Amino acid sequence: MLAATERAEPFGPGGQLSPRTALTESVLVLGVSLGASALWSALSLVRKFTEQESLSGQVTAMNQSVTPDRPWLDLTHQLVGIGLALVPVVLALHLLARQHPHPARLIGLDRRAPLRDLGQGLALAAVIGIPGLGLYLAARALDLNTTVAAADLTTVWWTIPVLVLAAGQNAVLEEVIMLGYLFTRWREAGWSPVTIVVVSALVRGSYHLYQGLGGFVGNIAMGLLLGAVYLRVRRTAPMIIAHWVIDIVAFVGYALLVTRVDWLG
Numbered sequence: 413m414l415a416a417t418e419r420a421e422p423f424g425p426g427g428q429l430s431p432r433t434a435l436t437e438s439v440l441v442l443g444v445s446l447g448a449s450a451l452w453s454a455l456s457l458v459r460k461f462t463e464q465e466s467l468s469g470q471v472t473a474m475n476q477s478v479t480p481d482r483p484w485l486d487l488t489h490q491l492v493g494i495g496l497a498l499v500p501v502v503l504a505l506h507l508l509a510r511q512h513p514h515p516a517r518l519i520g521l522d523r524r525a526p527l528r529d530l531g532q533g534l535a536l537a538a539v540i541g542i543p544g545l546g547l548y549l550a551a552r553a554l555d556l557n558t559t560v561a562a563a564d565l566t567t568v569w570w571t572i573p574v575l576v577l578a579a580g581q582n583a584v585l586e587e588v589i590m591l592g593y594l595f596t597r598w599r600e601a602g603w604s605p606v607t608i609v610v611v612s613a614l615v616r617g618s619y620h621l622y623q624g625l626g627g628f629v630g631n632i633a634m635g636l637l638l639g640a641v642y643l644r645v646r647r648t649a650p651m652i653i654a655h656w657v658i659d660i661v662a663f664v665g666y667a668l669l670v671t672r673v674d675w676l677g
Contacts (some may be wrong), residue, residue: 413469422581424632428511428600429597429600430600431513431600431601431602432601433602434597434598434600434601434653435480435597435598437507437597438593438594438597438598438601441500441503441504441507441589441593441594441634442589442615444500444503445500445585445589446500446585446586446589446590446615446619447615447619449619450615450618450619450621452622453618453619453621454560454618454621455557456621457621457622457624457625460558460624466555467555467557467558467624468552468553468554468555468556468557468558468559469559470495470558470559471558471559471560471561471624472558472560472561472562472623472624473561473564474560474561474562474563474564474565474572474663475562475564475565475575475663476564476565477565477566478490478566483566486565486566486568487568487570487574488546490565490577490578491576494574494577494578494581494600497581497585498581498584498585500585500589501584501585501588501589503587504589504592504593505588507593508592508596508649512553515633517660518592518596518653519588519591519592519593519596519646519647519648520592520645520646520647520648520649521588521592521647521649521652522586522649525647525649526651529647529649529650529653530642530650530653532641532645532650532653532654533649533650533651533652533653533654533656533657534654534657535654536637536638536641536650536651536653536654537653537654537655537658537661539637539655540634540637540654540658541657541658541661544569544630544634544658545581547626547630547633548626548627548630549611550626550629551612551624551625551626551627551629551630552624552626553561556624556625557623557624557625557626557627558623560623560627561664561666561670562663562665562667563575563663563664563666563667563670565667567667571667572664572667572671575660575663575664575667576628576660576663576664578659578663579656579659579660579662579663579664580656580659582655582656583651583653583654583655583656583659584652586616586637586655587648587651587652587655588648588652590612590615590616590635591612591638591639591648591651593643594612595608595612595639595642596641598611598612605643608639609635609636609639609640609643610636612635612639613631613632613633613634613636613639614632614658615631616631616634616635616636617629617630617631617632617635638654638655640649
């Protein structure tokens with residue numbers, strides 16, 4: 413009876429989860445967050461591939477207005493959507509807190525090194541963002557990607573602040589889950605660092621499939637780089653800053669320039 417009890421114990425030595433529990437929990441967290449997004453993205457890509465129109469001729473709209481004729485209600489929809497999308501982040505931190513009294517510190521989401529985090533984040537944003545734009549344009553030219561309309565909100569006073577918040581929501585959700593939480597759990601599951609980085613990058617690419625194959629490949633590359641850097645610095649803060657800056661440029665830049673730059677449309 414004692415042996416059976418020990419086998420059922422979810423925590424291993426040092427308060428870590430047992431490998432089986434760690435893997436099961438990570439799958440469940442993905443199932444209510446980015447893993448679910450990956451499934452919907454795959455279905456979206458199949459739907460787009462089976463349309464009569466070419467892939468590059470189709471538009472993938474992001475950050476869309478829900479009630480453009482009622483801006484106050486539209487703002488409420490946008491803020492509620494951003495808030496609900498961050499619930500998996502709170503869940504992940506809550507689960508990590510069972511073993512660590514300061515889960516944010518465990519994954520490097522604190523204020524111990526703000527200037528270093530900012531510098532690393534901005535450098536990563538430049539390294540990822542500039543080649544990423546080139547990859548997007550090449551993939552669209554080769555009919556491997558849809559035309560991405562990064563911002564489709566009604567032009568009102570709150571448009572830019574909401575786009576900045578939406579960019580931050582994406583950054584926090586993806587980097588906390590894909591790096592901080594999953595790297596912790598998959599390490600407890602006994603996976604090697606290389607396996608963790610590769611699988612995390614593949615998942616990251618898969619929930620961007622709705623954009624097309626260019627978005628898939630580009631985000632795998634981004635995931636490989638961020639995963640490798642995270643293994644070195646053990647902090648999600650620089651990754652969040654980098655991701656936030658990239659998405660701000662994409663969302664706000666699109667909103668400001670779409671009527672002035674032909675290739676954005």
